[in-house]
Amino acid sequence: MTIRMGVIGTGAIGADHARRIAQTLTGGQIVAVTDVNLDQARKVVDSLNLNATVYENGHELIKADNIDAILVTSWGPTHEEFVLAAIAAGKYVFCEKPLATTAEGCMRIVEAEIAAGKRMVQVGFMRPYDSGYRLLKQAIDEGSIGQPLMVHAAHRNPTVPEAYVTPMAIVDTLIHELDVFRWLLNDDYVSAQVLYPRATRHTHSKLKDPQIVLLETARGIRIDVEIFVNCRYGYDIQCSVVGEEGIANLPEPQSLLVRKDARLATTILTDWKQRFIAAYDVELQDFLDGVQSGTLRGASSWDGYAAAVAADACVKAQESQQIEAITMPARPAFYG
Numbered sequence: 001m002t003i004r005m006g007v008i009g010t011g012a013i014g015a016d017h018a019r020r021i022a023q024t025l026t027g028g029q030i031v032a033v034t035d036v037n038l039d040q041a042r043k044v045v046d047s048l049n050l051n052a053t054v055y056e057n058g059h060e061l062i063k064a065d066n067i068d069a070i071l072v073t074s075w076g077p078t079h080e081e082f083v084l085a086a087i088a089a090g091k092y093v094f095c096e097k098p099l100a101t102t103a104e105g106c107m108r109i110v111e112a113e114i115a116a117g118k119r120m121v122q123v124g125f126m127r128p129y130d131s132g133y134r135l136l137k138q139a140i141d142e143g144s145i146g147q148p149l150m151v152h153a154a155h156r157n158p159t160v161p162e163a164y165v166t167p168m169a170i171v172d173t174l175i176h177e178l179d180v181f182r183w184l185l186n187d188d189y190v191s192a193q194v195l196y197p198r199a200t201r202h203t204h205s206k207l208k209d210p211q212i213v214l215l216e217t218a219r220g221i222r223i224d225v226e227i228f229v230n231c232r233y234g235y236d237i238q239c240s241v242v243g244e245e246g247i248a249n250l251p252e253p254q255s256l257l258v259r260k261d262a263r264l265a266t267t268i269l270t271d272w273k274q275r276f277i278a279a280y281d282v283e284l285q286d287f288l289d290g291v292q293s294g295t296l297r298g299a300s301s302w303d304g305y306a307a308a309v310a311a312d313a314c315v316k317a318q319e320s321q322q323i324e325a326i327t328m329p330a331r332p333a334f335y336g
């Protein structure tokens with residue numbers, strides 16, 4: 001059976017996911033799209049040569065009879081209403097991060113999903129599908145570096161738009177790390193602190209850049225993450241796990257090494273779409289396969305909630321400049 005998909009929000013990642021479903025993956029077909037900018041939706045239909053209906057808005061699309069699953073790739077503040085509407089309509093939904101902009105919003109989704117009686121939501125945390133992060137997790141799980149003690153990480157973007165402001169370093173950017181470290185270390189966070197180093201001259205008055213986030217897990221692992229979104233030189237994701245017996249580093253993306261003119265040179269990517277292109281493919285294929293079999297395996301609403309709880313504490317720590325506690329309720333049995 002081909003999964004008939006409807007896309008809400010055809011901007012950067014919505015168009016890219018529509019392309020991969022239409023051209024790269026198997027088992028899915030884009031039959032409907034919408035965007036508050038209807039011209040943008042039509043443009044994506046034309047450029048990808050889709051046989052898809054353009055709907056006036058997301059709620060009309062969700063209600064349509066000929067759609068099996070929904071892809072929510074609109075702006076973060078709209079995610080909660082569309083995910084809740086999809087659950088109410090009995091449709092599987094893949095929602096890009098964040099699941100909702102607050103922990104309370106994520107909890108409303110968790111409760112709706114539990115009431116529906118089966119997992120219907122997958123959150124767009126793609127890093128657990130990245131081959132490099134998988135190698136790192138394998139090394140930790142096999143005990144090859146001993147017990148993990150510390151993590152040093154960095155999330156760097158070359159530039160961000162003018163509308164990107166200080167809390168977005170957490171809710172838009174660090175949120176990937178907040179998800180991936182829980183998965184990597186099989187642990188939850190207990191506290192967060194945010195430090196502001198000297199600011200780069202490439203930022204503006206509403207964005208503190210760079211930032212350093214310090215996290216502590218329940219097992220006492222200490223994590224430092226540099227968020228630097230005007231680093232200029234590239235899109236660069238670093239992660240180094242220090243264990244009792246050794247250190248495991250996230251592999252660099254594959255890139256040609258050239259010896260020429262007395263230089264040894266390689267390329268650093270500049271675009272998140274390219275850095276995680278394979279991970280997005282595997283992630284969305286897993287969603288399509290999960291809908292097909294009735295069993296979703298990717299990041300759950302609970303993972304979206306856990307990341308949001310930690311993000312709320314980090315935003316509070318940005319403002320207070322104090323160490324803030326992170327308290328996670330016990331995971332409901334529903335989420336395994």
Ligand SMILES: NC(=O)C1=CN([C@@H]2O[C@H](COP(=O)(O)OP(=O)(O)OC[C@H]3O[C@@H](n4cnc5c(N)ncnc54)[C@H](O)[C@@H]3O)[C@@H](O)[C@H]2O)C=CC1
Nearest residue numbers: 009010011012013014035036037073074075076078096097
């Ligand atoms: N997993 C990942 O690595 C990434 C995830 N994202 C997430 O995906 C979401 C979209 O991000 P981008 O594509 O970069 O933004 P974007 O601004 O390029 O695209 C968002 C689109 O949604 C549309 N939209 C907004 N509100 C809408 C509504 N109520 N109904 C229908 N359409 C609506 C906008 O008109 C726009 O075309 C964000 O939540 C972002 O955090 C974005 C980039 C990477």
Ligand SMILES: O=C1[C@@H](O)[C@H](O)[C@@H](O)[C@H](O)[C@H]1O
Nearest residue numbers: 097155157172173174176272
């Ligand atoms: O999700 C993403 C963007 O929204 C965000 O703005 C970037 O910082 C991330 O690296 C990218 O993966």
